[in-house]
Amino acid sequence: MEGTQHESRTTPPGYEDAALERWAPEPDKRPGRTAFQRDRARVLHSAALRRLAGKTQVVTPGTRSQAWDASPRTRLTHSLECAQVGRELGAALGCDPDLVEAACLSHDMGHPPFGHNGEQALNEFAAEWGGFEGNAQSLRLLTRLEPKRFVRSQSPGTEGELVSVGLNLTRAALDAATKYPWLRGAHPTDPQSPKFGVYDDDRPVFEWVRKESPGHRTCFEAQVMDWSDDVAYSVHDVEDGLHAGHIDPNCLHAEPERQAVFEVALGRYVPEGTDPEELAAALDRLLDQEWWPHGYDGSAVAQARLKDATSQLIGRFCLAAEGATRARYGPGPLTLYGAELVVPEETRYECAVLKAVADRYVMQRDEQERLRADQRVVIAELAAALTARAPEGLDPQFRALFDEAADDRARARVVVDQIACLTDASARSLHRRLTAPRA
Template sequence: MDGTTAIPGYDDTDTERWATEPDKRPGRTAFQRDRARVLHSAALRRLAGKTQVVTPGTRNPAWDASPRTRLTHSLECAQVGRELGAALGCDPDLVEAACLSHDMGHPPFGHNGEQALNDFAKDCGGFEGNAQSLRLLTRIEPKRFVTDPATGEPVSVGLNLTRAALDAATKYPWPRGENPDDPDSPKFGVYDDDLPVFEWVRAGAPAHRKCFEAQVMDWSDDVAYSVHDFEDGIHAGHIEPAMLLSAPERAGIWTVAIGRYVPEDTDPQELSDALDRLVAQDWWPDGYDGSAVAQARLKDATSQLIGRFCLAAEGATRQTHGTGRLTRYAAELVVPRETRNECAVLKAVADRYVMQRAEQEALRADQRVILAELAEALTLRAPEGLDPQFRALFEAAPDDRARKRVIIDHIASLTDASASLAAF
């Protein structure tokens, strides 16, 4: 067992690390160590400079909005996940570590940057933020090194988290093209280069199945970003709750939601019913005007929504699996369809009224140019322009494919601001 403290519901296999190491401070659990390593990592701190929905450093001059970043989103996701996981019998430190680390691999400019890097990486395995998170946790973030027996050189094992922590942070437990429901899906959790550690993490796990803690993390992610993006949109003046009563506006929201946030065969009436249920609540944030009273009402609505979504999942899961401790592969998280539809409606509202604004699309186009030009420039002059960590990896890379992956790793590590500066 890693450390001296047993963890109810988990065994030695769950707390094993890729590279065995002693505990420097006995008395902590293995998952407390995992949480501390993620919390103190440079990769987590860099998320403060990476886009969630609105680019960091921009603001609405009329509303003084302070938009979420990837870091604040990750912290909020961690708070939601810790409480939901604990209520269901998961180790709270394990779920919090997974929530904190789930977005670490996301590049500058959010999902827009992810698409740009995927275009650049199409001939060397593609780019996916979740696969990049695993790569970062197990290889890139410098915390622990081991000696390569073949060369005698030090080799990074990243944060060297436990098997259970890495599994809990894995939202898509399959390589590219192996999604069991949709082989053409762009979502995957591991690059070919990282299959050895992925296979170690997944030893004994059912193929393609997310562990229970990863399911809690995934739902906590959905809850946090749907509710907070909705809150940010109202606070910034882009969403007016009263307009959600308009039939034409609703039709536009359903168009965004169906296929993107709910299955293609979803009846729009289901979404209408979901929004009606939310609008009917006493705490629904009508008439927001930016005053202190309105801000407090909006914050209460945010808390009410998070509680509503989490309690629904907790209740449905307990009804299915009983009152025992639910961990690893002993259960599935159950989220009622009605609750998923309510969450999806909030996502679609933020998408339509915040992300699809004309000025945001113009900004995203500029960002894609920045990353394309940066990738081209580094391809021509690398190792010049690479940070020392990536310069060394580039020089040691065995072939062009591996060197290109190093360039991708370097770009993915940048913040929005540093990517913009590096391109000029």
């Protein structure tokens, strides 16, 4: 069922009626509220967003290292921080702030338990059935899995049956939440890239979202969301690492340690062929700032300085993008496909160096690798157990979908959907129950 109208008389500046359409047209309950305010509210009140509180960001929820004396960030707190950054940056550039915030809040909804580690394990399990990608899973969740709106099917063979349309967000909100607007293997410059934004069986709604979009371009709001995501996690992961005692700021002045950081950046966070001297200059620019948390020792004064450094970094990265984008396009609202977000190369290098610092000193710790190995075993064994024993172990929602599935491929996708919705703790609990020896 395809939307052909919008439900609100209040149209945000810079957006046409087509951007406000929903897959299933529905009337507004509160006249005067914009469609994007409604989108934001739906995402904010969703169970999928709440579940992110139990999913790994960098440090697994519920675990504590000897140095850790505060709650680590989760996918939920990261999403909230990304939303705050994105809302302000988007508003400064003329985007609708509710639209950008809705995209930022929902961008990680499809991530499975155990963060990117769980994503890789699920992708291995689902390789022959279309793979797994957290961003494609987010679209699936927003448009199909999150139970909010049901409509009568008009498809041959299922006419009249109730089918879920997920949160039934506007076209603009779904587009803004789409980082990778292409199918698996269809990356515009790298066919081997594991990143994609839609599964093959979700193509109808994806094509509806993108029917007026130019090629593989992401909309301006999605670019703001993507940069806000980079800013939030690069800055906050370093903050958490310093606070936990995993990062010694003095090491960033030692040449062997600096080279190790640059090697991580070159392998993951900047394009191949980037001159390491550019990364060295980026790190030095940050270390030269008066507000940089030199000599962090965990004292109250040091904690306050670290918080100030966090604010300074976020402001530095956002103002650089805002200034460069305005320099190219001038004043006025920038929306949809009317502009490209411009982030100076030097700013991207600074952000990349921060990501590499967190990667080197937090994610590459021996204890983290041991934990990740165990997590991969949990996902693999859970997927095998659910496949062998389903519908046992499935929640009622997924049990019904499993019973309705037409073939093994569709049933395997239901198993993947169930696992992706679990938190770290519930994945371990279900794994124990399904793999325990039967009496």
